[in-house]
Amino acid sequence: MVLNPHFINFAYFISRLSFFQFIIKPRKRVFVNSESDVSLFVSNLAAEKILEQKEAKLIKAALNFDEIKLKRIYLKHFLDRYPVINKKKQLVDHINKEFITARAHEKLDKVFEKLQNNYCYLAIVKSGKNILGIITLQDILNALVGKMKDEKDKIK
Structure with missing residues (x-):
């Protein structure tokens, strides 16, 4: 088998370039083993601007x-456009469709998934038979990205 002269020239050129790999120092690799490593890495990136x-x-x-538990962010008061409750804080009616319930100790990612799977934007937060409050998709997103403006916020 005869090698093409262009291939031989190319191979020679590449072999000469490989010499530089010993002169140029490669960057250090960052190994991440846990979420705390990622968090520390992100803090360093922020510190270095x-x-x-x-x-x-x-x-x-x-x-x-x-890791966030629902009890940290649910609303402890009710609005008239959401579930209707009586003076004993029992749910007596709701608007438009079946309501989803969640426990105060459930993790946000699980409640978020439950709301998405049921095409629902709010859930009733309960402890046993007692209603503690409500949680909306917006509340969950606020916990993730910070306060988002809604219809109650005035546009300036």
């Missing part, structure tokens, strides 16, 4: 999303 503080905060919130 590679990431903005808002971006770092968002990434860290996303890392903690599966």
Whole structure:
């Protein structure tokens, strides 16, 4: 088998380039073994101004999303456009469709998934038979990305 002269020249050129791999120092590799390593890495990127503080905060919130318990963010009061309750704080009616219930100790990612799977935007937060409050998709997203403006916020 006869080798093409162009191939021989190309191979010679490449072999000469490989010499530089010993002169040029490769970058250190970053090994990440846990979420805390990622969080520390993100903090360092923010400190070095590679990431903005808002971006770092968002990434860290996303890392903690599966750890947040519902009881930290549900609403403890009711609005007239949501579930209707009586003076004993018992659910007597609701608007439009079946309601989803969640326990105060459930993790946000599970409640978020439950709401998505049921095409629902709010859930009743319960402890046993007692109603503690409500949680909406917006509340869950606020826990992840920070306060989002809604119809109650005035546009300036």
